[in-house]
Amino acid sequence: MQDFEIANLIYLSALGAVLISWYFVQNKGGLSKLVRDGAAWVFIFVGTMAVIGLWGDIRQNIMPRQMVMTETGQVELPRASDGHYYVDLEINGNTVPFMVDTGATSVVLTQSDAARIGLDPDTLVFFTQAMTANGPVDTAPVTLDQVTLGKFQDSRIPAYVNGGDMDMSLLGMTYLNRFESIQITKSKMILER
Structure with a gap:
């Protein structure tokens, strides 16, 4: 506790x-x-x-969390009551919840999410650092073999596992840059390829 x-x-x-x-x-x-x-x-x-x-x-x-796929190839993420956008990705066949963070350079996994997708946190090497609002934190670089968001599938996505405590995984720009357009309206975020 x-x-x-x-x-x-x-x-x-x-x-x-x-x-x-x-x-x-x-x-x-x-x-x-x-x-x-x-x-x-x-x-x-x-x-x-x-x-x-x-x-x-x-x-x-x-609270609505999941995306809505439209016929035009867009992903619509409803804004949650806390003002953030959330999405579930399938990574290596396992569902992982993410908070979308356009201010994060990379995809960052919690240690529990890393374990869920088959990465053993005990074997990871935390030799890089990331700057957070709470100061520097050790990270371990990893590669996500298969990442699926609705009908979009991507391979070999670079990511990091956070060595410290984190509430949930962050979906940063190394993944979001794969979309041609990111648009934020009053109540939703729209990703388009």
Whole structure:
């Protein structure tokens, strides 16, 4: 667990303990009413925790992430509620989610995504560096054998595996430059070949 998750768990546990204590103090009366009302509060608390825990999955389903292929050979990526554009690519037969980053020079994979496509992070050599907003980070150069986006297939795409922590892989300009046009409108990014 990350520190943020542990802090949230401690906070919610303390809040739950306070609510339960308050409830027992307020309901000194009948035990059956106390048990019935207590069970209702437990169900509400567990339901709230379930929604919080599943919010990432719910958000993925609500928030449009995948491209829409048009008849004219365009890829349309809807803008997500956070203002970014996301797309799933198939790399070496495995689906990898990316955040489109026109400010990134290269395609950069997280270590978990690298492992998903068959690259063993333990055998990678992190001898190059990239400058990020948080400073320099070690990277390992790799080549992606087969990359598919809808009907577009590309081979031998240069990329890097990030040696540090990263939330998700970045789709940078070494891949985006394969498109003739990149257009950003109010609600979508349009890639065209």
